[in-house]
Amino acid sequence: MNTQDTSIDATTRRAFLRALAATAAIASIPRATAAETPDAQAHEQAMAQLKPGSENIVILLYPGFTALDAIGPEYILSTMSGAKVKFVAKTLAPVTCETGFEVTPQFSFENCPAAPDLFLIPGGTAGVMAALADPETMDFIRKTGAASKLVGSVCTGSLLLGAAGLLDDYEATSHWQTLELLPLCGARPSKKRVVFDRDRVTGAGVTAGLDLALEIVQRYRGDFYAKGVQLLAQYAPQPPFPGSGDPATADPDVVKLMNGMHKPFVDLLGNSIKAVAKP
Amino acid sequence: MNTQDTSIDATTRRAFLRALAATAAIASIPRATAAETPDAQAHEQAMAQLKPGSENIVILLYPGFTALDAIGPEYILSTMSGAKVKFVAKTLAPVTCETGFEVTPQFSFENCPAAPDLFLIPGGTAGVMAALADPETMDFIRKTGAASKLVGSVCTGSLLLGAAGLLDDYEATSHWQTLELLPLCGARPSKKRVVFDRDRVTGAGVTAGLDLALEIVQRYRGDFYAKGVQLLAQYAPQPPFPGSGDPATADPDVVKLMNGMHKPFVDLLGNSIKAVAKP
Numbered sequence: 001m002n003t004q005d006t007s008i009d010a011t012t013r014r015a016f017l018r019a020l021a022a023t024a025a026i027a028s029i030p031r032a033t034a035a036e037t038p039d040a041q042a043h044e045q046a047m048a049q050l051k052p053g054s055e056n057i058v059i060l061l062y063p064g065f066t067a068l069d070a071i072g073p074e075y076i077l078s079t080m081s082g083a084k085v086k087f088v089a090k091t092l093a094p095v096t097c098e099t100g101f102e103v104t105p106q107f108s109f110e111n112c113p114a115a116p117d118l119f120l121i122p123g124g125t126a127g128v129m130a131a132l133a134d135p136e137t138m139d140f141i142r143k144t145g146a147a148s149k150l151v152g153s154v155c156t157g158s159l160l161l162g163a164a165g166l167l168d169d170y171e172a173t174s175h176w177q178t179l180e181l182l183p184l185c186g187a188r189p190s191k192k193r194v195v196f197d198r199d200r201v202t203g204a205g206v207t208a209g210l211d212l213a214l215e216i217v218q219r220y221r222g223d224f225y226a227k228g229v230q231l232l233a234q235y236a237p238q239p240p241f242p243g244s245g246d247p248a249t250a251d252p253d254v255v256k257l258m259n260g261m262h263k264p265f266v267d268l269l270g271n272s273i274k275a276v277a278k279p
Numbered sequence: 280m281n282t283q284d285t286s287i288d289a290t291t292r293r294a295f296l297r298a299l300a301a302t303a304a305i306a307s308i309p310r311a312t313a314a315e316t317p318d319a320q321a322h323e324q325a326m327a328q329l330k331p332g333s334e335n336i337v338i339l340l341y342p343g344f345t346a347l348d349a350i351g352p353e354y355i356l357s358t359m360s361g362a363k364v365k366f367v368a369k370t371l372a373p374v375t376c377e378t379g380f381e382v383t384p385q386f387s388f389e390n391c392p393a394a395p396d397l398f399l400i401p402g403g404t405a406g407v408m409a410a411l412a413d414p415e416t417m418d419f420i421r422k423t424g425a426a427s428k429l430v431g432s433v434c435t436g437s438l439l440l441g442a443a444g445l446l447d448d449y450e451a452t453s454h455w456q457t458l459e460l461l462p463l464c465g466a467r468p469s470k471k472r473v474v475f476d477r478d479r480v481t482g483a484g485v486t487a488g489l490d491l492a493l494e495i496v497q498r499y500r501g502d503f504y505a506k507g508v509q510l511l512a513q514y515a516p517q518p519p520f521p522g523s524g525d526p527a528t529a530d531p532d533v534v535k536l537m538n539g540m541h542k543p544f545v546d547l548l549g550n551s552i553k554a555v556a557k558p
Contacts, residue, residue, distance in 0.1 A: 049536055068354040068512075075347040075485070078378040087380055094373065094383055099357040101366055104373055104381040155513075176513055193517045205513025206354070210486065214519045227523040227533045233347075234434075234455055234484025236524030237516035238472045240493045244506040245515030254506045260325030 050228070052082035055220055058116040058144070060157075061089040061105050062137055064127020067097040069154040069209050073120060076213035079229045080221055088112040088144075090136060098124050109140045118216065119148035123155025123175060123206070125265060131160055132272045138164055152201040152216070154209035159269065161202070162187050163277045171197040175205035176247045177262050184273045191248075207245070210235065329507070331361035334499055337395040337423070339436075340368040340384050341416055343406020346376040348433040348488050352399060355492035358508045359500055367391040367423075369415060377403050388419045397495065398427035402434025402454060402485070404544060410439055411551045417443055431480040431495070433488035438548065440481070441466050442556045450476040454484035455526045456541050463552045470527075486524070489514065 057077050059070050070087070078085045087105040089095045094102035107113070121141065124131070131137045141164040145151045153161045158174040161167050162185025172187040173179065173195045182189040193204045194212045203212035214235070218226035243249035247258075336356050338349050349366070357364045366384040368374045373381035386392070400420065403410070410416045420443040424430045432440045437453040440446050441464025451466040452458065452474045461468040472483045473491045482491035493514070497505035522528035526537075 047540060066354070067350050071346050071350045074378065074380075075345070085378065094381070099353065099364065101353075101385065102373075102383040104383070106380065193515065205511070207489065207512050207514045207516065211517050211519065218519055223520070224530075224533065224536075227520050227530055228536055230518055230520055230523040231526065231529050231533055231537055232484070233486050234524055235486045235516075235518050236472065236522075236528075237486065237514075237518065238490050239509055239514050239516065240490065240497055241502070241506050241509055243515075244509040245513055247510065249515075250510050251503075251506055254503065254510055257325045257328055257503075257507055258510055 050081055050225060051221065053080055053220060055080060055083040055117045056113050057083060057085040057118045057120065058088050058107065058112060058148075059085065059120045059122065060141070061087050061095040061097075061103060061122075062124070062127055062131045062134075063096055064098050064124045064130055065095065065122045066124050066127075066155060066206060067099065067101070067103065067122075068206055069122030069124075069157060070103075070120075072207065072209040073154065073213035073216075076210060076217060076229060076233065077118075079232060080217060080225070083220075090140075098127055109136070112140075112144065114144070115147040115149075116144070117148070118150045118152060119144050120151075121153040121157035121160050122209070123153070123157040123159075125156070128156045128159060129269055129272045132163055132276050138276065142166070148199075150199055150201060150216075152203070152212065154203045154212060155205045156269075158182065158187070158202045159185065159273055161185075161200075163273050165278055167200060167202075170200045171195055172200065172202040173204050173208075174202065177205075177258065177266055178269065181266070181270050181273055184270060185277045329360055329504060330500065332359055332499060334359060334362040334396045335392050336362060336364040336397045336399065337367050337386065337391060337427075338364065338399045338401065339420065340366050340374040340376075340382060340401075341403070341406055341410045341413075342375055343377050343403045343409055344374065344401045345403050345406075345434060345485060346378065346380070346382065346401075347485055348401030348403075348436060349382075349399075351486065351488040352433065352492035352495075355489060355496060355508060355512065356397075358511060359496060359504075362499075369419075377406055388415070391419075391423065393423070394426040394428075395423070396427070397429045397431060398423050399430075400432040400436035400439050401488070402432070402436040402438075404435070407435045407438060408548055408551045411442055411555050417555065421445070427478075429478055429480060429495075431482070431491065433482045433491060434484045435548075437461065437466070437481045438464065438552055440464075440479075442552050444557055446479060446481075449479045450474055451479065451481040452483050452487075453481065456484075456537065456545055457548065460545065460549050460552055463549060464556050 088107040089105035092108045094104045145166040155175045156178050158172050167185050167187035171190050173190050179189045193208050195202050203209050217229050247255050367386040368384035371387045373383045375381050424445040434454045435457050437451050446464050446466035450469050452469050458468045472487050474481050482488050496508050526534050
């Protein structure tokens with residue numbers, strides 16, 4: 001039970017831990033440290049196959065954001081060695097997500113990189129309505145979105161993008177229950193899970209953020225790298241109910257349940273968008 | 280652009296926002312508020328189909344934890360109306376995850392419910408090694424795990440469970456690269472994505488946490504409820520490279536790359552486990 005019993009040289013271990021803790025998962029074993037381990041050669045060869053990059057990626061947090069919409073892509077995108085993936089919020093204070101816990105952003109609206117390579121917006125429920133009603137947040141989305149090379153969203157985040165005028169005449173997607181609201185923002189709704197249209201990429205509900213992020217990795221780093229990330233994430237999904245994740249193939253009674261539950265929200269959200277989006 | 284243009288009655292909207300923000304996604308529209316909307320009846324009927332529960336669920340955070348391992352299940356489990364899903368860490372200070380951002384726990388080791396219905400442990404890389412070397416964390420896992428009705432893990436979290444003696448003579452899984460380490464803890468490795476064995480449930484690498492959590496919802500609330508959650512999460516995954524998430528079907532060059540990259544870590548992790556786990 002005594003941790004002093006470990007047979008690893010303490011200095012190696014500390015250096016390894018420091019290095020590993022400071023870097024993204026896939027690039028987590030720097031060469032200098034790996035050279036001290038028995039499998040250094042295989043490690044060297046593996047790392048040499050991965051081109052590092054320097055993508056600047058910013059993900060928006062706002063009160064009530066759906067954490068999985070943000071953190072699924074954050075995990076996947078952080079595996080790109082050399083990429084910087086950071087959260088931005090109005091201030092540097094921790095932001096409470098939809099389910100009630102807090103995530104601390106690394107940037108505020110004030111010190112955020114003005115023109116990231118990728119600017120990504122997660123969805124939410126009440127949080128999206130509150131963000132729509134907050135001119136400072138909408139201004140930040142409009143300004144940063146206009147300056148970013150690629151602008152993306154997961155789930156109902158597309159309605160924030162759209163209401164900020166960033167999806168006008170774009171094909172886009174959203175959570176299946178809010179797809180019908182996209183035309184209020186001038187976007188053409190698509191039932192695809194991930195929609196790339198020029199400099200926009202939108203994902204469907206919540207878990208679609210994983211597929212979206214992997215497709216972004218593929219575009220930035222190529223197939224081989226993206227396959228490595230998919231294997232690292234062990235993304236070989238086995239949903240317990242095949243077909244139940246898509247309204248087109250789900251049990252109609254379940255679809256009816258979900259629509260009954262959320263129709264009031266969708267109605268109110270539509271009104272909020274109409275109040276903000278340019279006609 | 281003026282948010283004052285909204286046509287929703289301000290009082291209704293505020294009440295709705297407050298209520299929605301305070302509750303889990305699937306149960307997010309309380310009856311009183313829904314009654315004020317046009318779709319109140321459908322909403323009432325939908326909500327009536329969902330039995331609320333009272334599960335007490337605690338998810339461990341430790342420095343270097345993989346955020347997606349924790350937050351994937353947190354999202355899915357939080358959709359169970361009446362369930363309490365909270366994070367626990369050594370203290371109430373924000374905990375830095377593997378990729379460098381901070382999540383704030385709601386419980387410390389001191390004020391955490393002593394006997395939750397479910398105690399879940401996410402994985403990590405260097406973070407797992409650091410947790411293994413921290414007697415206070417290992418004691419908390421041992422104590423809380425022994426008192427919980429169901430104990431689970433995602434990814435390399437199973438090695439923390441195992442090293443704490445909680446997987447002795449259990450079938451279990453882990454990230455595919457660390458499966459071979461499970462016997463060091465007395466566990467029988469399984470290549471299944473989600474492994475239930477009596478009062479233990481373990482998931483494979485990172486994204487397996489979603490499948491694990493949906494299976495837990497199914498056990499707590501039944502098929503109909505779990506199907507609703509899968510649809511809410513729009514979990515109809517479309518990985519860009521079919522087969523690439525599983526080492527058995529992935530491109531062998533990609534498997535070789537990943538093994539080359541992580542073998543030093545797996546070796547060091549094995550030594551850490553040997554130093555802590557009872558023989």
